[in-house]
Amino acid sequence: MATIGDVAREAGVSRSTASYALSGKRPISEEVRRRVLAAAEALAYTPNAGARALATSQTKVLGLLAQFHEDEFAPAMMQYILGVTDTARDLGYDTLLVTEADGARALRRITDSRMVDGVVLMNIAQDDSRLPFLRAAPQPGALVGLPGDCSGLDVFDLDFEEAGRVMVEHLHRLGHRELILISQPEHVVERGGAYVWRLRDAALERARQLGVTLHAVYGESRQPAVGRLLNGLLDAYPSVTGLLINNEAAAAALPSVTYQRGLRVPEDLSVIGRYSDEFAATFSLPYSFIESAPDRLGSMAVRQLVRRVESPVARDEPFVVRFISPELVSRGSTAPPGAPLPPPPAR
Amino acid sequence: MATIGDVAREAGVSRSTASYALSGKRPISEEVRRRVLAAAEALAYTPNAGARALATSQTKVLGLLAQFHEDEFAPAMMQYILGVTDTARDLGYDTLLVTEADGARALRRITDSRMVDGVVLMNIAQDDSRLPFLRAAPQPGALVGLPGDCSGLDVFDLDFEEAGRVMVEHLHRLGHRELILISQPEHVVERGGAYVWRLRDAALERARQLGVTLHAVYGESRQPAVGRLLNGLLDAYPSVTGLLINNEAAAAALPSVTYQRGLRVPEDLSVIGRYSDEFAATFSLPYSFIESAPDRLGSMAVRQLVRRVESPVARDEPFVVRFISPELVSRGSTAPPGAPLPPPPAR
DNA sequence: CTGAGTCGTTGAACCGGTTCGACAGCGGCG
DNA sequence: CGCCGCTGTCGAACCGGTTCAACGACTCAG
Numbered sequence: 001m002a003t004i005g006d007v008a009r010e011a012g013v014s015r016s017t018a019s020y021a022l023s024g025k026r027p028i029s030e031e032v033r034r035r036v037l038a039a040a041e042a043l044a045y046t047p048n049a050g051a052r053a054l055a056t057s058q059t060k061v062l063g064l065l066a067q068f069h070e071d072e073f074a075p076a077m078m079q080y081i082l083g084v085t086d087t088a089r090d091l092g093y094d095t096l097l098v099t100e101a102d103g104a105r106a107l108r109r110i111t112d113s114r115m116v117d118g119v120v121l122m123n124i125a126q127d128d129s130r131l132p133f134l135r136a137a138p139q140p141g142a143l144v145g146l147p148g149d150c151s152g153l154d155v156f157d158l159d160f161e162e163a164g165r166v167m168v169e170h171l172h173r174l175g176h177r178e179l180i181l182i183s184q185p186e187h188v189v190e191r192g193g194a195y196v197w198r199l200r201d202a203a204l205e206r207a208r209q210l211g212v213t214l215h216a217v218y219g220e221s222r223q224p225a226v227g228r229l230l231n232g233l234l235d236a237y238p239s240v241t242g243l244l245i246n247n248e249a250a251a252a253a254l255p256s257v258t259y260q261r262g263l264r265v266p267e268d269l270s271v272i273g274r275y276s277d278e279f280a281a282t283f284s285l286p287y288s289f290i291e292s293a294p295d296r297l298g299s300m301a302v303r304q305l306v307r308r309v310e311s312p313v314a315r316d317e318p319f320v321v322r323f324i325s326p327e328l329v330s331r332g333s334t335a336p337p338g339a340p341l342p343p344p345p346a347r
Numbered sequence: 348m349a350t351i352g353d354v355a356r357e358a359g360v361s362r363s364t365a366s367y368a369l370s371g372k373r374p375i376s377e378e379v380r381r382r383v384l385a386a387a388e389a390l391a392y393t394p395n396a397g398a399r400a401l402a403t404s405q406t407k408v409l410g411l412l413a414q415f416h417e418d419e420f421a422p423a424m425m426q427y428i429l430g431v432t433d434t435a436r437d438l439g440y441d442t443l444l445v446t447e448a449d450g451a452r453a454l455r456r457i458t459d460s461r462m463v464d465g466v467v468l469m470n471i472a473q474d475d476s477r478l479p480f481l482r483a484a485p486q487p488g489a490l491v492g493l494p495g496d497c498s499g500l501d502v503f504d505l506d507f508e509e510a511g512r513v514m515v516e517h518l519h520r521l522g523h524r525e526l527i528l529i530s531q532p533e534h535v536v537e538r539g540g541a542y543v544w545r546l547r548d549a550a551l552e553r554a555r556q557l558g559v560t561l562h563a564v565y566g567e568s569r570q571p572a573v574g575r576l577l578n579g580l581l582d583a584y585p586s587v588t589g590l591l592i593n594n595e596a597a598a599a600a601l602p603s604v605t606y607q608r609g610l611r612v613p614e615d616l617s618v619i620g621r622y623s624d625e626f627a628a629t630f631s632l633p634y635s636f637i638e639s640a641p642d643r644l645g646s647m648a649v650r651q652l653v654r655r656v657e658s659p660v661a662r663d664e665p666f667v668v669r670f671i672s673p674e675l676v677s678r679g680s681t682a683p684p685g686a687p688l689p690p691p692p693a694r
Numbered sequence: 695c696t697g698a699g700t701c702g703t704t705g706a707a708c709c710g711g712t713t714c715g716a717c718a719g720c721g722g723c724g
Numbered sequence: 725c726g727c728c729g730c731t732g733t734c735g736a737a738c739c740g741g742t743t744c745a746a747c748g749a750c751t752c753a754g
Contacts, residue, residue, distance in 0.1 A: 001459070001485065003710055019712060026713095029732060033560065046459035052404065053397030054739045061443070061462075068429060074629065075422030082415060085446045094457065095406070097444040099432045110441065112348070112393035115408075140350060223631025252630070256603045283599070284570025308704035341750045350740055361704050375741095376733035403707045416710060504732060 002043035003215070009098065010039035053114070062088050062117040063096045065103055065130065065208040067123045072188065072246040073221055076294070077122075079278050080144060083298025084120055091306045103130045111137035118305040120144065120298070125192030140308040144196055150321050156301045159323035160195045163214070163246075163290045164203030167272045168212060171242040175336045176223050176270060178213040180233055181244040186218040199246050199274070215240070219247040226250050230257045241337035242270040245287075250285050251275055266335035277329070287333040290326040295326065317328065349390035350467050357386035369692055385407055409440045409652065410463040412450055412477065415471045420595040421643070424469075426625050427491060430645025431467055436648040440464070440652045450477045458484035465652040467491065467645070472539030474489070476571040488656040489648040493541055493552065497668050501655070503648045506670035507542045510593075510637045513551030513673050515559060516618045518589040522683045523617060525560040527580055528591040546593050546621070562587070566594040577604045588684035589617040592634075592663035599630050624676070637673040644671065673675065 008018035013032060020026040021036035028036075039045075053059045064084050068074060096116055100106040104119075107130050111117050117139055121130060124145030134141040137150045143150075146157040164181075171179055182202055183189075184196045200216050203256040207214035215237055218318045226249045234240070235256075245251045251273045263269050265286065271279075273289035280289060299324065307314045348679055355365035360379055367373040375383075386392075400406045413433050415421060432442045441461055445651035447453035450468075451491050454477050457463050464486055468477060471492030478531040481488040482499045490497075511528075518526055530536075531543045554561035562584055567573040573596045579589070581604075592598045598620045610616050612633065620627075620636035627636060647669065654661045 001461075004712095005710075015711085016713075016735075022735085023712085026733090027731065032732080045460070046456075048401070048710050049460040049462040050397045050400030050689075051739090052712080054395070054401055054741085055710080055712045057739080059397065066445075074425050074625070078421050078425050081444070082446060085444055089445075089447055090470060094462070095444050097411075097428070097432055097442050100435075112391070113396040114348075115441070116395040131739055158552050222628060229632070249629075256606060259603060259606060278421070281569060282596070284574070349707085351742095352740075363705075363743075364703055367703085374701065379702080379751085395740050397741080398709090402740080402742045404709080590748085648712090 002040075002045045003046075004045070004047070006043055007036060007039045009047050010043060010066065011035040038344050039297070057114070059115060059117050060093050061096055061116050062302065063098060063107075063110045063119040064092045065098050065107060065119060065121050067101070067103055069123070069188075071189065072123075072184070075282075076276065076279060078195055078249050079121055079276055079294035080265045080298045083295030084302055086295075087299040087302040088306075091302065093302075095222055095308065103196075104133055107133050107137070111139055111258075118142070118308045120301050120305060124194075126194045127192055140305060142176070142305040144297050144301050146198070146321070148194070152319060154301070154304050154319050156297050157195070157323055158290075158292050158297070158305070159313040159325050160198040160313065161202035162248075163326035164199040164201070164244075165206045165273070166322055167244045168206045168210065168214065168271065171244075171270055171330060171334060172207075172210045172212050174270065174334060176212065176242040177337075178237070178240045179242040179244060180237060180240050181208070181214055181216040181265065182219045182229075182233070182250045183216065183246050184219060184223050185247075186219075186231070189218065195229055196246070202249055203244065219250045221247075221249045223249070223253055226253045227257055230254060234261060240269075242334070243272070245273045248275050248279060249262060249308075251279075251285055251287065251289075255286065265333050270337070272334060274326075277312075280329075280331075290315070291304040291329055300324075348390045348397075349387075351392070351394070353390055354392050355382060355385045356417055357390060362393045377408055377495040377524055379559035396494045404461070406462060407440050408463050409435050409649065410443045410445060410454075410457045410466040412445050412454060412466060412468050414448070414450055415446055415469070416535075419470075419531070423595050423623065424627075425624060426623055426641035427469055427645045430642030431649055433642075434646040434649040435653075438649065440649075440653065444569075451480055454480050454484070458486050461485075464656045465489070467648050471541075473541045475678055487652060488514045489652040491644050491648050491661065493668070495541070497666070499666060501648070501666050502668040503541070503644050503651070504569075504670055505637075505639050506645070506672050507545040509670075510621055511546040511548070511591075512553045513637065513675055514591045514621075515550050515553045515557065517619065517675065518591075518681060518693045519559050522679060523559065524588040524684075525584070525587045526554070526562070526591060527584060527587050528561055528563040528593065529576075529580070529597045530563065530593050531566060532568050532594075535568075536565065537621060538570070540588065541677065543593070550591065550593035566597045568594075570596070570600055572598045574604055577601060578608070581608060581610075582678040587616075589681070590619070592618065592620045595622050595626060598626075598632055598634065600638075602633065613680050617681040617684070618680060619675070627676075633678055635678045636673075636676055639674050640671055640674075647671075 004018050005015055008015045018036050021028045021033045025306045029042055036070060050083055088095045098106045119141040122145045125145050126148045128147050142154045146155055183200050189196050204216055205213055220229050265271050271287045273287045275289055276292050276294050351365050352362050355362045365383050368375045368380045435442050445453045469491045471494045472489050473495045475494050489501045491503055493502055510613040530547050536543050550562055551561055567576050606613055612618050618634045620634045621639055622636055622639050623639050
């Protein structure tokens with residue numbers, strides 16, 4: 001493998017000249033630049049990443065710490081990851097994906113050893129054990145998800161509280177007065193998955209203000225448990241006219257449940273979900289939903305991270321906590337309760 | 348950040364002694380070893396990855412090249428990735444995840460710059476443009492998926508041909524004589540997704556031998572197209588008694604289709620799928636299926652790769668092409684055609 | 695008592711880049 | 725004509741590890 005020394009020799013110049021010709025950091029005569037470029041081309045020269053990292057203290061690699069809990073819905077994860085890797089690449093960075101169970105140890109390993117220029121953390125818990133290490137690390141970090149304490153960190157998340165309010169308000173405006181909210185499994189809450197109760201508490205609060213009865217329950221993450229749960233709820237609350245779903249598995253399971261029970265959406269039941277566009281398309285979910293925009297969140301986190309990595313001034317800017325405001329994508333799955341039946345749709 | 352020089356000074360020894368004390372590559376007196384270890388501990392010393400890579404020509408990082416095509420079913424991908432990252436970590440490696448569209452360029456970038464010690468390639472096409480570069484690279488590589496030309500490469504894949512035969516034989520043995528096979532979308536075939544026609548051709552061949560009529564069609568990867576397709580097929584071939592599904596999206600869509608048509612599985616229709624355990628669990632698919640074992644394949648590829656990376660003798664061993672033999676996991680979704688109805692199951 | 699062999703330690707070189715300070719050569723100006 | 729300043733190039737140092745050859749001290753055999 002050719003080194004910069006080989007290129008320099010081939011071009012008949014010194015190593016430093018070759019370096020400057022390639023980087024353009026100092027003026028180099030047109031003649032010499034051509035010779036160096038030609039030599040580099042001829043020898044298929046590629047700089048050694050380790051050597052460059054050693055010299056510049058920059059690796060051009062970002063760390064991505066993601067954790068996979070079996071009680072979460074794995075397919076939804078992929079979108080976040082792609083949002084990060086694609087944006088990172090656009091900005092000239094590769095991505096080190098770390099899925100180790102012991103996130104704090106993994107974080108220390110990749111930051112202390114200087115393998116990465118910055119880190120994106122996903123699956124943030126309310127009291128996340130990785131955060132003290134991230135704050136202490138020499139590299140900047142960005143979070144996708146809101147922890148209890150955001151100090152010293154850039155944080156990006158969907159505004160789950162507003163999402164909860166939007167869901168309730170939308171159905172209240174249509175005339176609904178009794179709703180069910182299905183959240184993630186209780187395990188997720190116990191582990192500190194704050195987004196669950198952020199949406200839930202805000203929805204309950206708004207329902208109280210509006211005089212809407214809201215049955216808020218924790219769901220399941222798997223079939224067939226989640227199907228049983230849905231049936232059980234519809235049995236238990238026959239007067240409910242609307243369903244709010246903050247649980248991917250429940251959303252995916254709902255169509256067959258409503259079909260089996262002979263319920264029409266939205267004539268007999270209005271439904272609003274909270275998931276990603278991509279998820280909706282994959283499972284063809286026919287529900288209006290609040291877009292959770294995982295790719296956008298991942299992308300925003302990376303952009304901010306790279307800003308801090310690359311600009312000394314950006315490094316000292318105040319930290320940001322940025323919420324994406326929930327956008328309700330209408331798919332026609334909501335209507336006033338007990339509206340007259342429309343003619344059956346053409347098949 | 349502490350360097351090995353700091354550790355050496357703190358322990359009152361030379362840099363080389365500190366290095367040997369930490370690595371154990373030369374005998375060091377108990378006394379000195381203790382002092383060095385204590386100093387390293389006190390200074391929270393972690394070796395600089397770039398410097399170590401430069402000195403040893405080993406990065407302890409593996410590359411993982413995965414490509415995401417919008418006409419493939421994204422959720423299935425996650426399992427492969429986890430199989431790779433988890434196994435790599437067990438063996439002491441981190442994973443650089445590269446999802447760049449231009450796979451050949453990405454491969455060259457990470458191998459030429461010596462960012463990785465080895466590479467795992469996924470989404471292998473029949474005539475994969477990355478393979479020439481992988482063969483030419485200084486690092487070893489492993490493939491998850493079977494290309495047209497395996498020379499010079501370690502390859503791991505499910506035995507899709509045997510899978511096709513097993514599916515047909517199983518239903519033939521039960522007495523079925525007319526079946527449908529739903530494969531991936533034709534796009535996947537055009538892009539060189541050999542696993543599609545490997546299963547398909549083998550199934551057709553075995554069906555011919557056994558005198559079974561097999562309607563082999565290409566599917567869709569998304570709802571609602573895939574649902575329409577399923578309905579269309581069941582309309583078009585009313586005498587079919589069994590369904591073979593080599594298409595995750597179709598498998599996920601089938602339950603609601605059979606329900607809507609009032610078909611009982613297996614009484615009216617026998618079904619065999621081909622997907623992963625995890626996938627079946629997530630969607631609670633009630634079908635017998637051939638386990639495609641993505642995590643096992645990823646894990647096998649990494650193990651072989653690391654063997655080659657770490658052992659100079661392994662590097663010269665002959666290359667392997669290893670097929671996982673298809674295992675049919677029974678979920679009771681197959682029965683003789685037109686069998687008498689069992690009593691309705693308890694709800 | 696001397697020479698060989700062991701053990702533990704060290705200084706120096708090396709991996710392959712980047713970057714700083716110095717300097718040669720040149721044209722322009724006073 | 726001498727000096728200044730600019731342009732382009734170079735040598736050397738540095739980043740932080742690993743590893744090799746050498747060497748001093750000590751043991752032990754002859």
